[in-house]
Amino acid sequence: MKVVVDMNKCQDHGQCVFAAPDVFQLDDNGRLAYVSDPDDALRDEVEEAADVCPLQAIRIEA
Amino acid sequence: MTRRIVVAGASMGGLRAAERLRAAHWTGAITVIGDEPHMPYNRPPLSKEVLAGRAPFASLAFTPKASAADVEWRLGASVTSARLADRVVVLEGGEELAFDGLVVATGMRPRRLRCEGPLNGRHTVRTLADAQGLRDELTRPGARVVVVGAGFIGCEVAATAVGLGVTEVTVVDPLPLPMVGPLGELLGRALLRRHEERGVRFALGAGVAGFEGEDRVTGVVLSDGTVLPADVVVESVGSVANTEWLDGNGLDLTDGVLTDDQLRVGGLPHVVAVGDVARFPNARYDGIPRRVEHWSIPTDTAKHAAKSLVAHLDGAEADFEPFAPLPTFWSDQHEFRLQSFGAPVLGKDDVRVLDGAPDGDVLVGYHADGRLVGVVALGGHAATTGAARYRAQLLKQPALTA
Numbered sequence: 001m002k003v004v005v006d007m008n009k010c011q012d013h014g015q016c017v018f019a020a021p022d023v024f025q026l027d028d029n030g031r032l033a034y035v036s037d038p039d040d041a042l043r044d045e046v047e048e049a050a051d052v053c054p055l056q057a058i059r060i061e062a
Numbered sequence: 063m064t065r066r067i068v069v070a071g072a073s074m075g076g077l078r079a080a081e082r083l084r085a086a087h088w089t090g091a092i093t094v095i096g097d098e099p100h101m102p103y104n105r106p107p108l109s110k111e112v113l114a115g116r117a118p119f120a121s122l123a124f125t126p127k128a129s130a131a132d133v134e135w136r137l138g139a140s141v142t143s144a145r146l147a148d149r150v151v152v153l154e155g156g157e158e159l160a161f162d163g164l165v166v167a168t169g170m171r172p173r174r175l176r177c178e179g180p181l182n183g184r185h186t187v188r189t190l191a192d193a194q195g196l197r198d199e200l201t202r203p204g205a206r207v208v209v210v211g212a213g214f215i216g217c218e219v220a221a222t223a224v225g226l227g228v229t230e231v232t233v234v235d236p237l238p239l240p241m242v243g244p245l246g247e248l249l250g251r252a253l254l255r256r257h258e259e260r261g262v263r264f265a266l267g268a269g270v271a272g273f274e275g276e277d278r279v280t281g282v283v284l285s286d287g288t289v290l291p292a293d294v295v296v297e298s299v300g301s302v303a304n305t306e307w308l309d310g311n312g313l314d315l316t317d318g319v320l321t322d323d324q325l326r327v328g329g330l331p332h333v334v335a336v337g338d339v340a341r342f343p344n345a346r347y348d349g350i351p352r353r354v355e356h357w358s359i360p361t362d363t364a365k366h367a368a369k370s371l372v373a374h375l376d377g378a379e380a381d382f383e384p385f386a387p388l389p390t391f392w393s394d395q396h397e398f399r400l401q402s403f404g405a406p407v408l409g410k411d412d413v414r415v416l417d418g419a420p421d422g423d424v425l426v427g428y429h430a431d432g433r434l435v436g437v438v439a440l441g442g443h444a445a446t447t448g449a450a451r452y453r454a455q456l457l458k459q460p461a462l463t464a
Contacts, residue, residue, distance in 0.1 A: 009121070012443045013392065014450055030444030047127070051078070051361050054392065056104055056124060
């Protein structure tokens with residue numbers, strides 16, 4: 001699975017971190033860091049993260 | 063004949079419902095009906111980025127999931143009535159559409175002030191068309207703006223207007239502090255100071271008695287007789303549920319549509335409600351049904367309602383846990399953010415600063431019976447993620463009983 005976050009849209013709400021903590025994290029400065037090629041087993045939680053992003057900045061490609 | 067679920071309402075709740083019906087393995091047809099001409103779009107930027115001219119429509123449109131690719135969208139069409147027992151909805155123009163299951167997702171519309179005066183120059187912010195129309199007027203040189211209602215939307219609009227360079231922006235509210243209803247006095251005072259420091263004026267403790275002007279508004283008359291000159295008025299005084307089309311079905315429609323703890327409507331297992339039109343009991347709290355106008359609610363309700371609806375239609379009645387979402391909302395105003403988890407409104411009588419101080423980044427806890435029921439952070443984006451530390455604690459707590 002390939003995950004792309006539009007960092008121009010991201011405003012560091014952190015909702016994705018609650019939905020998919022194995023894929024999304026906020027660093028010490030509160031900025032988003034993420035795994036761009038997570039295991040397919042995490043698809044449900046990544047889709048959840050994409051749903052709850054207030055800016056709708058998360059895209060799942062394939 | 064193909065079985066069909068009709069989703070009435072094509073905003074975020076309608077989209078999430080359609081997607082979640084597929085996720086719950088509904089294989090019949092799905093028809094989504096909405097009165098706006100647009101595919102579902104994200105509304106929070108309307109009072110901020112869209113108003114500020116920084117976001118085109120394409121950036122607001124939701125991207126429907128691939129699983130919802132075969133959903134039929136009937137846009138620019140509205141449902142005018144329904145006969146739930148007969149499983150029929152009637153569209154504007156008289157067309158009848160039969161359904162096996164129905165999702166009520168018709169949402170809210172802005173409440174309007176009824177007092178006398180011209181309508182021209184008075185705005186609300188709910189739709190893209192609203193925001194674009196307001197932007198056109200806010201960007202006229204020298205525009206004087208009065209925002210009626212010091213809630214979240216009103217304060218966001220006031221902040222955006224100041225950011226656009228409008229020099230006279232006044233927020234009017236009968237309550238003594240902005241956002242005091244949902245947040246209480248401590249943060250209400252902190253927010254008042256922040257807005258005033260950034261150039262927003264306030265006329266608090268005053269209601270609106272009327273509007274001056276012939277063809278268009280020129281002033282707002284307050285209840286104490288003061289007149290605030292105005293070229294542009296924004297009415298952000300709450301909202302009204304779009305439920306008239308459900309009249310005549312014996313439902314409780316006193317404030318939105320009443321549901322049970324599975325989001326079923328009127329005891330009918332083939333009708334569910336999602337989004338801010340649903341008045342549901344939250345098993346996490348006192349079981350009193352409430353409508354919730356948070357951005358997260360369409361997604362939360364759609365997930366639960368789709369499961370219970372599809373299980374019923376597929377004859378697989380299952381015992382689902384009662385719906386018990388953890389409320390969360392945010393609001394961006396000027397360069398600061400409010401971030402809330404839980405139900406601060408239930409703990410407004412016992413408010414404690416958990417971290418920081420009200421004149422800087424601050425984290426506030428709301429308590430009921432000595433127990434934390436909600437947290438709100440106010441400050442920079444990084445600081446507000448501090449509220450997240452308390453989210454797990456709020457999630458773990460046993461239900462509050464009435």
